[in-house]
Amino acid sequence: EIVLTQSPGTLSLSPGERATLSCRASQSVSSSYLAWYQQKPGQAPRLLIYGASSRATGIPDRFSGSGSGTDFTLSISRLEPEDFAVYYCQQYGSALMYTFGQGTKLEIK
């Protein structure tokens, strides 16, 4: 089973700043099978990025994903107040197996 480790656990930034969130896999992951989600309190997760770097429908272009192999990154270029939330990475393995990272909380500094 592939384990995803996200860092940092909590990231404190101000609106307008750039955020960089990391997701590291215990084994190589196909870039096609790495996704990122945003979750706000009391809400379901929302798909942001799939295929490591493709934005889902309706996602602003300030969100971008990159990476390959075992190291992946979610970047938010200029933080808006609504971007402060918890972010999860997720990978798809064989036989429809899915694992999630433990999450990074992005909080207002």
Added chain:
Amino acid sequence: QLQLQESGPGLVKPSETLSLTCTVSGGSISSSDYFWGWIRQPPGKGLEWIGSMYYSESTYYNPSLKTRVTIVSTSKNHFSLELSSVTAADTAVYYCARLCSSSSCYLSAFDIWGQGTMVTVSS
């Protein structure tokens, strides 16, 4: 527009079976284009994939839950989750979701989610 809604008891006794239903509106789970899944989130913790299904044909389960989980389609607009022999560790918000069906992200991510339903395991 496709929407998903979870329903079921909010309280289940230890050792009993948790049963939830996902209602799909604006579409049908019988479409050959779609796979569906269940994900849960204990209070204050992260997300855990429970299992996925393809209408009336195939199911796939998290190995850590496989002996206790059953996911089945119950109609063209409903699929269900059963989790047996529950303990307090099964207390969580349970989400149903659709796996991406477009060629660009096929099966790699969950693109539509229900709002979730809280299930507490307690006597």
